[in-house]
Amino acid sequence: MTAEKSIESFGDEALGAARKAILGxxxxxxxxxxxxxxxxxxxxxxSSVKRSVVELxxxxxxxxxxxxxxxxxxxxxxxxxxxxVRGAIKRVRVEGGRAFIVxxxxxxxxxxxxxxxxRDQWKVxxxxxSVLAPSASTLAQ
Numbered sequence: 001m002t003a004e005k006s007i008e009s010f011g012d013e014a015l016g017a018a019r020k021a022i023l024g025x026x027x028x029x030x031x032x033x034x035x036x037x038x039x040x041x042x043x044x045x046x047s048s049v050k051r052s053v054v055e056l057x058x059x060x061x062x063x064x065x066x067x068x069x070x071x072x073x074x075x076x077x078x079x080x081x082x083x084x085v086r087g088a089i090k091r092v093r094v095e096g097g098r099a100f101i102v103x104x105x106x107x108x109x110x111x112x113x114x115x116x117x118x119r120d121q122w123k124v125x126x127x128x129x130s131v132l133a134p135s136a137s138t139l140a141q
Contacts, residue, residue, distance in 0.1 A: 007102065007112055007132060011095025019092050022099050022115055025122040033073070033081035038066035046116050046123040053127060072127070080105075084129055087111065102132060 014022055025044055032041035042050060042065035050065045057068045087105035094100075097117035105111050112132040114125035 007093065007100050008091070010093040010100055011098070012093070014092040014094040014099060018094055022092055022094065022101065022122050023089065025115060025124065026101050026113055027085055029124045030081045030085035034078050034085060036070070036078055038069045039064075042066050042069060044124050045127070046118055046125050049123075049125060049127060069127070077128070080128075084111070103129075105129070 029041055029044040032038070032044065045053070045065065053065055053068050053072065054063055057063070057072055084103070084105045087103040089101065089103050090110065091102040092099065093102070099115045099122065101113045101115070103111055103113075110132045111129040113129040115122045116125050117123070
């Protein structure tokens with residue numbers, strides 16, 4: 001099974017309060033990136049992602065996630081995030097403490113963003129959304 005197919009069929013479609021919470025985290029995260037409010041964006045990241053961001057930058061362990069994030073993101077990141085926040089949600093797949101949001105954004109591409117529950121809150125599992133190549137079944141829907 002390809003990674004794309006496994007995301008498409010992962011868990012179940014999120015409904016009700018779970019869907020609202022997952023999409024609320026995604027929306028708040030992209031809004032924070034769009035407005036370059038990196039401390040707020042970092043508050044929506046999973047702790048493992050924050051650690052990785054600091055490590056990837058070769059930064060001091062005591063460096064703030066927001067400082068590193070502002071240095072790592074490209075100048076286009078805020079405009080891309082503005083487009084992503086307006087993206088059309090295709091799927092919100094959830095299983096236990098893991099979720100994937102599949103959405104259309106810049107150039108009508110299909111993107112995915114993983115989220116994880118951490119201390120009873122949904123947290124973003126990647127610094128940026130990644131392009132998802134849809135399967136033939138997704139294109140037919």
